[in-house]
Amino acid sequence: MESFYIGIDIGTTATKAICFDKQGNVIKEVSMAYPMYHPKPDWSVQNPEQILQTVKDCITEITKGIQPEFISFSSAMQSIIAIDETGKPLTEAILWADNRAHTIAAKLKKSEKGKYFYQKTGIPIHPFSPMTKIAWFKEFDSDIFSKTYKFISIKEYVWHHLTNEYYTDTSMASGTGLLNIHTLKWDEEILDFLSLNPDQLSTVCEVTHQCKGISDDFLYIIGGGDGALANLGTGAMNKGCIALTIGTSGAVRLPIDKPYLDEQMRTQCYHLMDNQYLTLGAVNNGAIILQWLRETLLKTNQSFEVLFAEAEKIPAGSDGLLFVPYLLGERAPIWDAAAQGSILGMQITHTQAHLVRATLEGILFGLFQITEILIPDTERRKQTKVMASGGFGKSELWLQMVADIFQMTVETSQTIEGSAWGAVLIGMKSIGINIVIENKTGKIFYPNTDHKEVYENAFKKFKKVYPILKDL
Numbered sequence: 001m002e003s004f005y006i007g008i009d010i011g012t013t014a015t016k017a018i019c020f021d022k023q024g025n026v027i028k029e030v031s032m033a034y035p036m037y038h039p040k041p042d043w044s045v046q047n048p049e050q051i052l053q054t055v056k057d058c059i060t061e062i063t064k065g066i067q068p069e070f071i072s073f074s075s076a077m078q079s080i081i082a083i084d085e086t087g088k089p090l091t092e093a094i095l096w097a098d099n100r101a102h103t104i105a106a107k108l109k110k111s112e113k114g115k116y117f118y119q120k121t122g123i124p125i126h127p128f129s130p131m132t133k134i135a136w137f138k139e140f141d142s143d144i145f146s147k148t149y150k151f152i153s154i155k156e157y158v159w160h161h162l163t164n165e166y167y168t169d170t171s172m173a174s175g176t177g178l179l180n181i182h183t184l185k186w187d188e189e190i191l192d193f194l195s196l197n198p199d200q201l202s203t204v205c206e207v208t209h210q211c212k213g214i215s216d217d218f219l220y221i222i223g224g225g226d227g228a229l230a231n232l233g234t235g236a237m238n239k240g241c242i243a244l245t246i247g248t249s250g251a252v253r254l255p256i257d258k259p260y261l262d263e264q265m266r267t268q269c270y271h272l273m274d275n276q277y278l279t280l281g282a283v284n285n286g287a288i289i290l291q292w293l294r295e296t297l298l299k300t301n302q303s304f305e306v307l308f309a310e311a312e313k314i315p316a317g318s319d320g321l322l323f324v325p326y327l328l329g330e331r332a333p334i335w336d337a338a339a340q341g342s343i344l345g346m347q348i349t350h351t352q353a354h355l356v357r358a359t360l361e362g363i364l365f366g367l368f369q370i371t372e373i374l375i376p377d378t379e380r381r382k383q384t385k386v387m388a389s390g391g392f393g394k395s396e397l398w399l400q401m402v403a404d405i406f407q408m409t410v411e412t413s414q415t416i417e418g419s420a421w422g423a424v425l426i427g428m429k430s431i432g433i434n435i436v437i438e439n440k441t442g443k444i445f446y447p448n449t450d451h452k453e454v455y456e457n458a459f460k461k462f463k464k465v466y467p468i469l470k471d472l
Contacts, residue, residue: 005427006068007420009226010055010075010155012036012095012248017058018420019066022435029417030061037092042099042337045092048081048157055158063218070210072221072427074229074419075155077175080130082137082148083157090144093154094133096249097284097328101127101136102337108132109335113193115265120187122261122269123177126335128284131177134194148200156202162220163211168202171224174271179204181259181269181277207273208430221427227251227280228272229422234413236387237276242374244367244402244410245418246392250286252367253278254374266333266373273426281332281370285325285341286363287391292327293359298352304395310353311360312397316404316451317458320345321354323362324465332370334466342465360398361455364405365462371406386410389418396443403445405455412442 004027009016014033021027032054037045059071078096081089094100108114109125123129127136130151137145152160153176156168173179173186178201180187186198209222223229227245230236231253236243243253259269260279270278294300294307322344329337343358375381386408392398393412403410413421428435 004066004068005424006059006062006066006071007223007417007423007427008055008058008071008073009417009419009423010051010073010158011226012076012097015051015054015058016417016420017062018417019062019068020421020424022433024421024424028062028066030058032058036095036097040100042102044095044097044099046079046095046154048089048093048154051093051154052158052161059218068218070219070221070427070431072423072430073155073159073223074226074423075153075172075223077153077172077225077227078128078130079154080133081152081154081157082144083150083152084147085149087160089157090147093157096128098133099127099329099337101132102329104135104139105129105132105337108135109265117177117190117193118265119261120180120182120190121174121177122181122259123175124265124268124331124335125177126331127337128331129175129177131190131194134196138194150200150202151196152202159220159222162213164214165211166202167205167209167211167222169205169207169209169222169224170271170273171207171228173204174269175225181271184271207426210430219431221423221430223423223426224272225270226419227253227282228270228278229420229426230389230418231255231278231387231422232272232425233418233420233422234387234389237272240383241385241387242371243387243389243418245388245390246286246363246367246398247390248286248288249282249284250363250367250390251280251282252370252374253280262373266335267370268332279374281373283363283366283370284328284331285366289325289327289359289363290356293355298355300352307352307356308360308395308397311357314353314357315454317454318354318358318361319350320347321350321358322458322461322465323355323358324462325359325362325366326466330366333373336466336470339466339470342469344461344465360401361405361458362462364398364401365459368405368459369463381406381408384408388412393442396445399443399445400448403447404451405459407447407452409447410445
């Protein structure tokens with residue numbers, strides 16, 4: 001009898017449940033979306049109950065006619081929910097994109113204490129981190145802070161309702177700004193700074209932690225954060241690979257075998273398992289900028305496929321049109337929640353297609369700026385493959401643009417949803433399945449050297465824009 005394994009990816013805009021066989025072939029998949037709310041300026045939140053119900057609905061749908069060996073989880077990182085002793089949310093799920101803590105983060109970032117905290121956690125001081133959000137509650141909402149039994153992520157909220165446990169894996173915990181990346185334990189000095197005790201956080205466990213469901217027969221595996229699992233799922237935990245993911249946001253992640261801390265605090269560091277770590281940079285402004293462009297600026301109902309087809313006819317460099325897409329502030333490498341977007345070089349000859357192409361290029365320039373920091377040596381970059389995952393991996397135009405802008409070979413995995421497959425690989429390790437999984441390469445894109453110079457020049461301009469405009 002054939003065995004089946006389910007990976008569930010709790011994303012920022014949707015939850016995806018994917019059923020795989022032992023070889024990684026997709027048997028069935030389900031996706032259900034939910035909204036993000038912005039009740040106040042700088043706030044980005046979601047309804048925890050809505051996400052919990054969506055996850056449950058995905059489990060119900062994906063398991064129809066299937067009894068999986070296990071269900072393992074991936075999740076978007078850096079969400080935080082305050083709950084009371086009954087497990088009831090006292091707040092919405094506050095997301096990575098929420099900038100309410102920007103004044104606290106800006107002050108702490110400039111201090112010696114902020115630099116010290118970064119050296120402990122590998123997480124830059126920025127309002128995206130749960131640490132700064134908890135500091136915000138302590139200072140600006142003492143009523144909620146005093147009533148809080150625990151601060152947990154949306155993944156921990158789901159896990160608790162499925163298993164009755166308050167646990168979090170080291171992969172998720174290492175993104176909070178609260179976990180000491182060297183000891184893989186909650187950092188006592190940071191908790192003291194926040195006036196928290198360890199009991200107000202979940203118990204830290206390995207990504208292979210498992211538990212039976214309290215109201216069903218499923219074996220649940222806690223899994224990890226979506227970024228680390230995307231590396232694992234696309235085969236980018238090997239040397240000579242770097243993972244590029246673009247979903248709502250985006251990230252570039254390089255596998256390493258011990259914690260790495262950047263002297264300028266530009267990069268993050270996450271743990272996966274054992275001696276597997278990632279140094280990375282994540283951006284706020286991924287495909288969500290394309291959604292904004294279509295709905296708000298262009299006000300069109302044309303599909304992205306149609307828009308991309310038009311953009312493909314525009315030459316590399318968008319005839320001088322340059323878009324710096326910091327619409328949601330920015331994380332790596334500038335770590336400025338107040339950063340703003342800019343469109344430069346606009347001429348009367350530019351069209352809708354130019355705007356679309358310049359947007360695609362601008363998102364990639366932001367991600368290449370991180371890649372330059374992670375792999376500063378040009379020759380080493382040429383020898384390193386980019387493993388692509390996330391929704392953008394379905395666009396050949398965008399993938400070729402990555403190859404051209406990065407001047408690196410780009411490979412897609414046949415499993416585009418690498419985070420869900422990474423969660424399944426963790427689950428297999430948890431139940432003792434020791435099989436060698438060869439990553440199935442999808443399409444390969446090689447750099448077009450004809451575009452090298454125009455992109456190099458455009459990228460030089462891109463890097464100059466923010467430093468010039470930030471003080472204005």
